[in-house]
Amino acid sequence: MEHFLAAKTLAANSASLERSVGLSLGDAGSGRSEPGLSLQQLGRAVKPVLSKRQVRRGQRSGQQRPVRLSPRLAYGRHRGPARLDARRAAVIVVIYPHRRSGQLCLTLTRRPSSLSHHGGQVCLPGGKIEAGETALQAALREYREELGVDVAVVEQLGCLPPIYVFASDNLVDTWVVTADTPCGDWQPDPVEVDEVIEMPLESLLQLAAPGERLASRKKMRTGKSQADGEVFQYGFRHRSLEFVDCDGRPKELWGATAMLLDDLAHVLRAALLRD
Numbered sequence: 206m207e208h209f210l211a212a213k214t215l216a217a218n219s220a221s222l223e224r225s226v227g228l229s230l231g232d233a234g235s236g237r238s239e240p241g242l243s244l245q246q247l248g249r250a251v252k253p254v255l256s257k258r259q260v261r262r263g264q265r266s267g268q269q270r271p272v273r274l275s276p277r278l279a280y281g282r283h284r285g286p287a288r289l290d291a292r293r294a295a296v297i298v299v300i301y302p303h304r305r306s307g308q309l310c311l312t313l314t315r316r317p318s319s320l321s322h323h324g325g326q327v328c329l330p331g332g333k334i335e336a337g338e339t340a341l342q343a344a345l346r347e348y349r350e351e352l353g354v355d356v357a358v359v360e361q362l363g364c365l366p367p368i369y370v371f372a373s374d375n376l377v378d379t380w381v382v383t384a385d386t387p388c389g390d391w392q393p394d395p396v397e398v399d400e401v402i403e404m405p406l407e408s409l410l411q412l413a414a415p416g417e418r419l420a421s422r423k424k425m426r427t428g429k430s431q432a433d434g435e436v437f438q439y440g441f442r443h444r445s446l447e448f449v450d451c452d453g454r455p456k457e458l459w460g461a462t463a464m465l466l467d468d469l470a471h472v473l474r475a476a477l478l479r480d
Contacts, residue, residue: 287369296331297344353392413470
């Protein structure tokens with residue numbers, strides 16, 4: 206029933222987009238190819254809005270992220286500016302036509318649960334910016350290392366404002382690009398990637414739809430006492446965003462990735478929808 210309701214809501218939002226811009230984004234999970242929004246049309250609409258967003262929110266790195274998805278265990282520290290010696294990292298949103306349906310989508314990965322940092326989370330490809338690299342170079346390199354394919358960039362649309370991730374002490378830049386459909390099969394690195402997830406652009410737009418509700422989830426984590434090294438279990442709740450992927454499967458976003466994509470969803474909605 207939850208899957209049906211999510212798909213029904215997604216279809217309604219897609220219909221709203223088609224009425225606004227006179228184009229179809231395709232049908233998530235249907236495998237059906239339809240004429241739709243081209244990469245060039247997307248770029249023309251989104252690039253100016255993304256540029257204004259970067260200027261307006263770029264005064265102090267790490268501030269003014271979407272409060273509704275802020276992690277509750279950070280006690281507000283995620284909202285302050287990054288430490289001067291915080292690690293620099295970059296992630297990338299690659300938007301491309303899905304190889305089966307032709308609908309525009311983007312790539313996400315699910316990290317193995319065994320990883321000590323952000324295990325089991327759905328993430329954008331990316332990682333540490335190495336010496337001599339730009340944020341975009343680092344993000345493209347990490348994409349190739351994680352997924353085993355190169356990104357054939359069509360256009361660089363710009364960056365989201367940086368976000369400071371308190372838990373990992375990373376100041377993260379997020380690049381948004383359009384690209385050709387990947388030529389080969391995914392070859393994910395099993396150390397970093399448990400699953401490759403393709404998210405329809407219409408699912409991303411749905412995250413910013415008026416009245417979109419957040420799910421509340423409880424998770425268990427393992428911690429270690431700094432005093433005596435004792436290992437313990439603790440539970441916490443977090444707010445998450447739900448979506449349907451290109452194969453029609455319900456998925457969930459939370460943490461920094463949810464905050465970034467929520468921000469991008471509002472950029473896309475401002476660019477493509479005339480509510």
